[in-house]
Amino acid sequence: MTRRRLVVLGDTLLDTDVEGTAERLCPDAPVPVVDVQRCRYRPGGAGLAAALAARSGADVVLVTALGDDEHAQRLAGLLGRSVSLVDLPLQGGTVCKTRVRVAGQSLLRLDSGEGRAVPAGHAQRAVEAVHESAAVLVADYGRGVAAHRELRTALAEIADRVPVVWDPHPRGAAPVPGSALVTPNEKEAALFAAHPAADPGVAADHLRERWTVQGVAVTRGSRGAWLSTAAESIGVPVPAGIAPSGRIDSCGAGDAFATAAVTALMDGGGGLRDVVAAAVRTATEFVAAGAAGALAEPAAPPRAAPPVAAATGYAAVDRVRRAGGTVVATGGCFDLLHPGHVSLLRRARALGDALVVCVNSDESVRRLKGPGRPVMTAADRVGMLEALEMVDAVVVFSESSPVAVLERLRPDIWVKGEDYAGRELPEAEVVRRHGGRVVLVPLVERHSTTGLITALRAGRSDARSGVA
Incomplete structure (x- = not known):
């Protein structure tokens, strides 16, 4: 069965986070001195939208200018x-x-690069991709891709049969008539409506009529969104219980919203009110999880490449499900892979047609196991797991439990060791709610990472222990 193709069309940027500490002021100016600890990179603009869509398991084609x-x-x-x-x-x-950040707070942003897409021509493959799509997300960042003459013609031709979601930019092109949904933020909507003090509902109604589109959803951050359609004009709040707390990095929230909306429309996610409600939830969860900054990858030599993207795991799940197979998942730190791990993985894989391993990130391991752990970085742990024949995909998660990642994976079977017998796993409710079941498998006696580390540190040759 051919997977439905989502085309993301727009301007791609490179986002860089320079992270460090600031404990002193510059002697010749009252500005902080940032001691750089690491630089991390991620795709921005349409590239971020495409990466987010791929993480959901969609077959994504990115049309952009490079x-x-x-x-x-x-x-x-x-x-x-x-x-x-x-x-x-x-x-x-x-x-x-480039954002310069200290303790999670942006101090400065530096922009470079003046590139713009050619205004016409050189677009045959891009036009073909648009016509072959099941849905299109236009992520306009004002750099010319959304204004490309042939691409606009192709978008106008498909808008009456394929959902087109348009995330606009004040310096970009107007959405093509017939677009299913346009998603400006509150400030952008006021600018487009040429009325800085415009109520979001009034602005949304005005823009829907002016652009001749099916719906306009004005995103309002922690206040959700305002949706205007021909049938209603209504506020869509953030669901209770998932509002971000503490210092908030909202970078990429608009891309998360638009991506969730277009994937919901492509999958037949109901009317626009349901689609926008789902997008509000997704964007809020995205911000609560660290927003785009949590997706950045560190600059590193090839051997220290970052963990495999979560999209790989979701794509594997999608392929197996489409073929009618059974998806099995298990999780843990997998710090110093030992025979007990291998036995558990082999038993888990025997229960189904694909095994996805959910691995705690380095920070997650430190929270669970304390200082000095993990012994191996997430990149190395992922590499070892991927090298095992019984492992089909690996997903890295940063929370203390895999609840959030299981909400997306929705495995048919979740496997843990029988040492969890008699205990209610926090992730069990999620697995069962999506129709899956929890299976506990026997452990290989006298093998554990904690025991192995203890023995190694004590200098013993027998590094086996029954310690859990």
Whole structure:
């Protein structure tokens, strides 16, 4: 069965987070001195939207403009693992946005690159991709892709039969008539409506009529969104219980909202009110989980490459389900892989047609196991697991429990060791709610990571222990 194809069309940027500490002021100016600890990279703009869509398991084609500079090469490397690229020529350098951050707070942003997409021509493959799509998300960042003449013609031709979601930009092109949903934020809606003090409902109604589109959803951050359609104009609140707390990084929330909306429409997610409600929930959860900053990958030599993207696991699940197979998942830290781990994985794989392993991130392991753990980085742990024949995919999660990742994976069987017998796993309710079941398998006696580490630190040759 052919998977339905989502086309993300728009301008791709390179986002860089420079992270460090600031404990002193510069002697010649009252500004903080940032001691850089790491630099992390991620696709921005339409690239972020495409990456988010791929994480949901969609078959994603990204139509964008890429140059031939170092920033473009890094973007191609970040994106090429999870999406198919159809590129247009870029006139000028790739746009790069660099945030300098300390303790989770942005101190400064530096923008570089003046690149713009060519306004016409060189778009045959891109036009074909649009016509072959099951849905299109236009992520316009004002750099010319959404204004491309042939692409706009193709979008106008499909808008009456394929859902088109348009995330607009003040310096970008107007949405094509017939688009299913346009998703400006509150400030953008006021600018588009040429009335800075416009009520979001009034602005949404005005823009829907002016653009001749089916719906306009004005996103309002922690207040949800305002939806205007021909049938209603209504506020859609953030669901109770998932509002982010503490210091909030909202970078990429608009992309998360638009991506959730277009995937819901492609999957037949009901009317626009239901679609927008689902998108509000997804965007809020995205911000609560750390927003786009949580997706950034560190600059590192090849052996220390970041963990496999979660999209791989979701795509594996999608393929197996479409073929009518059984998806099995298990999870843990897997710090210092030992025979007990291998036995559990082999038993788990025998229960179904694909095994997805959910692995705690480094920070998650530290919270669970304390200082000094993990012994092996997430990248190394993932690499070892992927090398095992019985493992089909690996997903890394940063929370203390895999509840959030299981909400998306929805395995048919969740496997844990029988040492959990008599205890209610926090993730069991999620698995059962989606129709799955929990299976406990026997453990290999006298093998554990804790015992192995203890023995190694004590200098013993017999590094086996019954310690859990």
